[in-house]
Amino acid sequence: MRGWIAKIAAVGRVTEPADDAPPAAVGAPTGVAGSLQIRHVDAGSCNGCEVEISGAFGPVYDAERFGVRLVASPRHADALLVTGVVTRNMAQPLRNTLEAIPAPRVVIACGDCALNRGVFGDAYGVVGAVGEVIPVDIEIPGCPPTPTQIVSALRSVTGR
């Protein structure tokens, strides 16, 4: 117990100071500004984007202070965050997940593979980029995108 408190005192605040809010990309989907519940789907990613997303929600970049949360079910979500190229096995589950998110909803494609198939190109097992399977509202380029980019894109939806 005392160890924790000493640690907290020694380390201090690690969170990076926030930049100014980016311009709004889309209207807040729920009609409530400043809050976004995200369901994340890995459609065939190499896990690079996942590492960066976990970084974005970690203590240093702390996306939650801008009102963004990752949730466990599409039924709880306002937005769908898709990483990776869409593989054959994940194409239908991706459509099902989008279907399960209550409207109005936002689809965010994260990483170059999700935007334009990236290095996977026309490989066997690839159906296409996310935009070829479901409509995409926000794009986050990069291979992988940095946590700063991800946080910035999410802030453009929450408006904070």
Place this chain on the structure above:
Amino acid sequence: MTLTLDATPDADPVMAHHNAFGAVAAGILTSVLGVAGVGVGLAGMLGPPRSVQIGWLVPLIGVALQLDPLGGFFIALTGAVAVPVGVYAIGYARREHLGAVPLSVLPLFAAAMMLVPAAASVSTFLLAWELMAAASLILVAAQHARPAVRQAAVFYAVMTQLGFVAILLGLMVLSAAGGADRFADLSAVPAGARTAVFVLTLAGFGSKAGLLPLHAWLPRAHPEAPSPVSALMSAAMVNLGIYGIIRIDLQLLGPGPRWWGVTLLVIGAVSAVYGVLQASVATDLKRLLAYSTVENMGLIAVALGAATLLAATGATSAATVAMAAALLLLVGHAAFKCLGFLAAGSVLAATGLCDLDRLGGLARRMPATTILFGVAALGASGLPLGAGFVGEWLLVQSLIHAAPHPSTVVALATPLVLGAVALTTGLGVATMVKAFGIGFLARPRSDAAADAREAPASMLTGMVAPAVACVVLAAAPCVLATPLRRVLAAVPAAAHADLSGMGTVLHLPGLAGSIAPGLIAVFLVIAVLVVLGASRWGSRRRPPPVALPLWACGADDLTARMQYTATSFAEPLQRVFDDVLRPDTDIEVTPLEESHYLVAAVAYRARIGDAVQDLLYTPVIRAVTLCANGIRRAHTGSVHLYLAYGALGVLIVLLVAR
């Protein structure tokens, strides 16, 4: 010869016709007997005591009958169970093709059960008791073509006859010490004999009521007996075990000393907790209901024990409440357990299944049966609006109000027992949620459950009557106030009962505390209506709802195999109570031929036996088998040897008698 050949093709329709007629006749006869029983019982409870002596019926001793409030209460209760069971049996016997023998014994069984509380002498009581035991045995063995039924019947026969022997010895000691055959003529019994009678009759009546450790016949006999018989046995016959304890131990020998109360408390609490634990992990619907009977009889024994202990230590008000709780629990249990077994029988008749792991989805196929079982499950879970609620509330109140007491025994026993009752009720809710949720809701887990069809009208009619009784008991238990007062006055532990406060608002006699089950029901109904209305009003501006498939974690559709099963629902409980239940689980993983790391199939097997039965009964059965094998050696089949035995026997008799 020609005649025989001609007659053969006609034989089947004639048999079927006869069976249909037999079903109607047996059902109506049972119901008529039930109506008569209710009438006679009410007369006994509300009218003056009457007695009849029929000398010619049985040589030497005759048959002595009497009608008093206590007996009348149990006659009316048994009759009230027999009426719906008779109606139900008409449809059930047709669907399940019950034979002529069980159909003709069914009314006899009902009559024998109503004869037991009417007996006025030891000999008549024993006669009626044995008649009831034999009739129930024939009914349990109704479908004796199946080996499981034969096994259960043998088990039941041995246990019920051993119980009878204990009762026989106990009542003979009572009769000899009291110097009379008639209950009314018994004089004061010396202390030693009194103790012996208590121990013997508690063992005998306890085995009939299903109290631990003599409960083992219930979970064996009930799943194998036809459902109307299960309903009669579980809602009426086990009550007579309680009747025996009240009549012989608490009324004729009563008021009992403290240790009688403590004994009943301990046995009752252990039975209740163990019964509900086994019920919570049972996957067979009828086995679950049978263990729930053990639980409820345990609670009733707790109430009787509390009444005895509190009366012996001077807390008469709390004792009265405990006794009233026992009687209300009896009535409530009879109503919801009768309904529960009848609904389980209707599921069995529709699907051929009682295994909860294979049922499910019956709410769409059998809506009426589902609602009726829901009423029974609500009653069994002891929640408000359920038939068992008021009884359990009274029991808890009597235990709470006894607590600040100078006697150490009371001060120690009541909080402990209160904890046991609370644990029992909590686990009971989980059990009934499992039985109803897994068995009737969600999607069917087998083709048989998917093809189920609703029970015929006579079976539904038979189930509606106990359901109405459940609702009345839950909302307006004050209808029982007058009969309860008469019955309580007859029991020494609660002789000075003042139940005048038992109206719409139920005030505890002599204690601070009151409850209004009717008002609770009304408020709940109003609250539900208000919430429904408010949500409809609030949703008037929202966009119209959209129907989408259920979320299946990305897969296209849910399958029945994704659902909870009865086994998985009870798994946490099974894990927590591992030491008591001693489950025998086994996971078998079959790898693929190509690689040890790839799995072809995983098989999970779980068997939860009865730990008490394994620990107590198996050694006894082994010893008996050993003795029987030894004796068999003496029976070689040689006539010469038997003649020698005969000669030896005569010689011994001559020597002894000389």
